[in-house]
Amino acid sequence: xxxxxxxxxxxxxxxxxxxxxxxxxxxxxxxxxxxxxxxxxxxxxxxxxxxxxxxxxxxxxxxxxxxxxxxxxxxxxxxxxxxxxxxxxxxxxxxxxxxxxxxxxxxxxxxxxx
Amino acid sequence: xxxxxxxxxxxxxxxxxxxxxxxxxxxxxxxxxxxxxxxxxxxxxxxxxxxxxxxxxxxxxxxxxxxxxxxxxxxxxxxxxxxxxxxxxxxxxxxxxxxxxxxxxxxxxxx
Numbered sequence: 001x002x003x004x005x006x007x008x009x010x011x012x013x014x015x016x017x018x019x020x021x022x023x024x025x026x027x028x029x030x031x032x033x034x035x036x037x038x039x040x041x042x043x044x045x046x047x048x049x050x051x052x053x054x055x056x057x058x059x060x061x062x063x064x065x066x067x068x069x070x071x072x073x074x075x076x077x078x079x080x081x082x083x084x085x086x087x088x089x090x091x092x093x094x095x096x097x098x099x100x101x102x103x104x105x106x107x108x109x110x111x112x113x114x
Numbered sequence: 115x116x117x118x119x120x121x122x123x124x125x126x127x128x129x130x131x132x133x134x135x136x137x138x139x140x141x142x143x144x145x146x147x148x149x150x151x152x153x154x155x156x157x158x159x160x161x162x163x164x165x166x167x168x169x170x171x172x173x174x175x176x177x178x179x180x181x182x183x184x185x186x187x188x189x190x191x192x193x194x195x196x197x198x199x200x201x202x203x204x205x206x207x208x209x210x211x212x213x214x215x216x217x218x219x220x221x222x223x224x225x
Binding site: 004040041042043044045090092100102103104105106107108 | 145148156157215216
């Protein structure tokens with residue numbers, strides 16, 4: 001199993017540009033989520049999905065869109081990038097998202113918005 | 115307010131020594147407590163997960179303890195190695211499905 005994969009690893013955008021961060025998992029996990037990690041802060045939940053076709057907002061959803069058309073893929077779209085979105089983004093998946101399921105994280109995408 | 119506080123913020127120890135990291139939480143209703151290890155430039159990796167009924171769990175040289183009454187957890191690392199240098203993150207899950215992340219303790223192991 002490849003686990004959770006993310007692309008790209010690094011990205012530089014100009015303010016106002018849009019882009020999609022890709023996330024895929026091959027463990028047949030129902031629950032997938034996106035986090036951002038900023039210096040000195042804990043990971044913050046952006047959006048999550050409990051299964052194909054179902055998504056919901058997390059703690060910091062503004063400026064981001066998600067979709068879940070398949071179990072494997074959970075892309076994160078930045079609609080109009082802002083410098084405040086400069087961060088490291090992690091995708092994660094787990095079997096069900098409830099209880100004590102182990103959560104698996106991808107390697108992260110480091111995004112810089114100029 | 116649901117919060118997870120970790121201490122110390124950073125720690126430096128010599129290779130071969132033991133250390134203990136602390137986690138205090140106010141998350142309610144409590145479901146589980148997790149410890150993750152995050153190497154620089156990598157995603158977090160799960161070390162242990164404990165539910166309400168568990169008060170200790172080990173993973174090799176890592177031993178986590180949980181006191182659900184005082185809402186405290188600790189992660190003890192035995193015979194530290196250079197590869198233990200990383201950020202250790204405490205995460206508390208509520209029964210409502212939400213995870214609350216601490217800011218992490220940055221551990222540096224010197225030779």
